[in-house]
Amino acid sequence: SRPAAGYFQVRIEGDRGALVSVTSPHAARVEMHETTASGATSGMRRLEGIPVRAGETLTFAPAGRHLMVFEIDRRIPAGGRLDLVLHFERGAPVTVPAVLVPTGGDVGP
Numbered sequence: 001s002r003p004a005a006g007y008f009q010v011r012i013e014g015d016r017g018a019l020v021s022v023t024s025p026h027a028a029r030v031e032m033h034e035t036t037a038s039g040a041t042s043g044m045r046r047l048e049g050i051p052v053r054a055g056e057t058l059t060f061a062p063a064g065r066h067l068m069v070f071e072i073d074r075r076i077p078a079g080g081r082l083d084l085v086l087h088f089e090r091g092a093p094v095t096v097p098a099v100l101v102p103t104g105g106d107v108g109p
Contacts (some may be wrong), residue, residue: 012058022085022086030069057063069082080102081100
C-alpha cells in the first residue's frame, strides 16, 4: 500500500521541451519529486515539469529527482516489469520499461 520510488535514466532525443508528467498503465498515479536538504533536515517537493534538451541524459536517482509511484498493480511480482510513460511538451510519449524491486533490494547502476 506504500508508494514505490522510481529511478531511471533516459537520453533525450530531439527537441521535446519539458518533461511534464509520467504515467503508468500499471499504477494509479505517478508523481515527479526532488529530494531537498536544509542543514540536517531533508524532504521532498513535487515537480510539475523538468526542462530537458536534446542529447541530455535525464536522471532520476536516489537522493535526487525520483518518481513516487502509487497503487502499483498487485499482480506484478517482485522482479516483474511495469511500464513508465514519459510525457513531454512536444512529441509522442516515450515508454520506459522498469523492474519492480522490493524494498531494500538492489536498484542497480
